[in-house]
Amino acid sequence: MTKLKDRILSPSAYVSKIKPYIPGKPIEELEREFGISHCIKLASNENPLGPSPLAIEEMQRGLVGLNRYPDGGAYRLRVALSEFHSSSHLHGVDVREIVVGHGSNELLDVAVRTFMQTGEENIMADPSFIVYYNSTVKAGGTAVKVPLTHDYRHDLPAMSARIIKHTTRIVFIANPNNPTGTIVGAEEFDAFMKGLPDDVLVVVDEAYHEYVTDEAYPDTMRYFREGYPILILRTFSKVYGLAGLRIGYGIADRAIVREMDNVREPFNTNSVAQAAAIGALKDTEHVRKSVAINEAGKAYLYEQLSQMSVKYIPTQGNFIYVDLAPEGDYKDANGVYYELLQRGVIIRPMGKTLIRVTIGLQNENEAFIRNLKEVL
Numbered sequence: 001m002t003k004l005k006d007r008i009l010s011p012s013a014y015v016s017k018i019k020p021y022i023p024g025k026p027i028e029e030l031e032r033e034f035g036i037s038h039c040i041k042l043a044s045n046e047n048p049l050g051p052s053p054l055a056i057e058e059m060q061r062g063l064v065g066l067n068r069y070p071d072g073g074a075y076r077l078r079v080a081l082s083e084f085h086s087s088s089h090l091h092g093v094d095v096r097e098i099v100v101g102h103g104s105n106e107l108l109d110v111a112v113r114t115f116m117q118t119g120e121e122n123i124m125a126d127p128s129f130i131v132y133y134n135s136t137v138k139a140g141g142t143a144v145k146v147p148l149t150h151d152y153r154h155d156l157p158a159m160s161a162r163i164i165k166h167t168t169r170i171v172f173i174a175n176p177n178n179p180t181g182t183i184v185g186a187e188e189f190d191a192f193m194k195g196l197p198d199d200v201l202v203v204v205d206e207a208y209h210e211y212v213t214d215e216a217y218p219d220t221m222r223y224f225r226e227g228y229p230i231l232i233l234r235t236f237s238k239v240y241g242l243a244g245l246r247i248g249y250g251i252a253d254r255a256i257v258r259e260m261d262n263v264r265e266p267f268n269t270n271s272v273a274q275a276a277a278i279g280a281l282k283d284t285e286h287v288r289k290s291v292a293i294n295e296a297g298k299a300y301l302y303e304q305l306s307q308m309s310v311k312y313i314p315t316q317g318n319f320i321y322v323d324l325a326p327e328g329d330y331k332d333a334n335g336v337y338y339e340l341l342q343r344g345v346i347i348r349p350m351g352k353t354l355i356r357v358t359i360g361l362q363n364e365n366e367a368f369i370r371n372l373k374e375v376l
């Protein structure tokens with residue numbers, strides 16, 4: 001055992017910089033640990049409606065061929081995605097401009113491994129999605145974190161100013177941002193893109209794209225079409241309700257896609273997930289309904305939190321960033337998290353007085369508010 005520890009268990013200097021990704025607690029785990037039932041999870045920005053029946057149907061068809069390896073190139077899904085995007089964008093998206101991943105999470109990692117070399121830098125906002133940081137440091141890069149503005153938005157001019165020619169390789173922009181739910185607007189995005197050196201890749205992570213209602217939200221597809229160095233990431237984990245299957249995709253110039261395809265694992269996405277994604281794309285009504293439920297839940301939570309004088313950041317996603325101590329009346333986020341857990345409600349503590357809560361179904365939102373009132 002000692003030998004194993006000495007020789008193998010000391011990770012590389014890069015790996016030891018990783019900050020553990022702490023996922024939302026699974027419902028089953030909470031019920032097992034606390035001996036309770038009927039728990040509610042509002043911790044991982046999942047779609048409380050579940051997947052579309054069309055996705056389930058396609059998945060069932062996909063089950064039959066499980067003795068075979070999946071199509072590593074996910075051709076049928078890329079054709080479906082190409083048609084899906086071509087119907088809404090003037091010039092369409094070619095199948096060669098689409099890379100499919102084991103969740104958009106994998107594609108973030110693949111983008112870093114493909115385009116950043118050890119010793120180079122990537123830029124990201126702080127706070128933002130932790131995977132940008134971890135993917136960068138574990139590949140031997142420097143993660144440059146640029147604080148959000150005072151109103152919790154990406155500070156694009158400051159991010160731009162941090163770009164070092166020939167050293168900065170990727171700028172990550174989560175739009176909407178996780179955990180704040182804020183967006184980068186079209187005008188500021190345009191100025192940012194136009195000031196960019198041409199050897200820097202912009203990864204725009206649009207995991208919550210479908211939930212956005214703000215008209216200032218940029219159409220990033222335009223920049224892809226105009227030949228800017230951009231990779232647009234989307235996922236089936238959020239509004240499509242398929243987080244458990246792990247499938248997402250990226251849109252970029254075919255040269256970018258080709259390089260990422262060389263780096264990703266040959267069979268990175270499974271055949272059932274590919275089939276489900278094809279089914280999910282057909283169900284625009286399911287997406288519409290999911291967004292409507294999110295909007296209603298958002299309005300309810302805003303109203304309730306305001307009544308309780310709890311500060312929240314208006315969101316463009318399916319989650320709300322909440323500050324439990326707006327007037328310095330200290331409320332420890334971890335303490336609130338554990339007390340809510342004991343009551344069967346899982347949310348996400350995000351730092352000293354901050355929590356992030358996913359917008360759920362009406363009964364789930366009501367349970368969260370009822371229990372939060374008790375805890376506070």
Ligand SMILES: Cc1ncc(COP(=O)(O)O)c(C=O)c1O
Pocket residue numbers: 044045102103104105106129174176177178205207234235236237243246247248
């Ligand atoms: C901003 C952002 N990007 C990407 C992801 C990961 O999505 P996926 O399930 O497609 O890996 C998440 C999930 O929480 C997210 O918040």
